[in-house]
Amino acid sequence: MAYELYYWDGIQGRGEFVRLALEEAGADYIDVTRQPTRGTGAMFAVMESESEPHIPFAPPFLKDGDLIIPHVANILFYLGPKLGLAPEDEGLRHAVNGLQLTITDFVAEVHDTHHPIDTSLYYEDQKPEAKARSAAFIRERIPKFLGYFERVLRQNPKGRNHIVGDALTYAISRSFR
Ligand SMILES: N[C@@H](CCC(=O)N[C@@H](CS)C(=O)NCC(=O)O)C(=O)O
Structure with missing residues (x-):
């Protein structure tokens, strides 16, 4: 099932950190509020849900099936290993x-x-x-x-092409050099 990213439709904002990782990995995802049939109404429907136990305080948040994950860093911590953008260690x-x-x-x-x-x-x-x-x-x-x-x-012992380890991670999407 495709990941669902929820963020304000008109700005890159904090949602962009998640988009960059999903795009880099070529992941299957839906940018929900940018879908003409859904819009920001779909985002508020989740945030204002009376039955959902894990409602987010603010966007961005990610839905993976029934799981709702808020906060950029938390989303990336979840996605990183699945997208091949986090170290194995x-x-x-x-x-x-x-x-x-x-x-x-x-x-x-x-x-x-x-x-x-x-x-x-x-x-x-x-x-x-x-x-x-x-x-x-x-x-x-x-x-x-x-x-x-x-x-x-x-100070990365694995060299200066990446911020941690010897491969691209979600934290800084491109090497500084
Ligand atoms: N710590 C959160 C911050 C989320 C956040 O501040 N989202 C903004 C948009 S970029 C928002 O809509 N905030 C609404 C609010 O704080 O009332 C994260 O990193 O995702």
């Missing part, structure tokens, strides 16, 4: 998961540069604060996060 799988969770933190900080005061307010309604937050983000946080990923890459 259990310890290394957790290393990849750690990198993906760091990416999760990074993405949340990127989001906060545009919505520093209130997530439910438009960027236009918090522009001065967004500018101040962005300046600090550019100065302090981008170099810290990217410097970290570059160090991990440099």
Whole structure:
């Protein structure tokens, strides 16, 4: 059965991390809300279900049969071994998961540069604060996060073509070089 990915229909957003892995592996999947017959209504139907015990808080989430898996890093941790995008070694799988969770933190900080005061307010309604937050983000946080990923890459004992081990993983879809 095809995997079902649920995410907002009009943006790449966090859904793109999952799409990249599915596309890289050539997996059979349906981008549910982009189906003309389903749309975001199908996403809300799952999130607002009164009977489903494991409802997601927010998209993206993946359905594999009856199983519902929320959060990008959690979805990728689930899919990685099935798609051939995670190391066989259990310890290394957790290393990849750690990198993906760091990416999760990074993405949340990127989001906060545009919505520093209130997530439910438009960027236009918090522009001065967004500018101040962005300046600090550019100065302090981008170099810290990217410097970290570059160090991990440099220190990979299996070489610098991949971030963990000697093959492509879902954590960073392309080698830096
Ligand atoms: N930790 C979650 C974050 C999910 C998330 O923030 N989703 C956004 C779209 S990118 C959303 O729709 N959030 C609604 C909300 O937080 O109320 C993940 O990594 O998937």
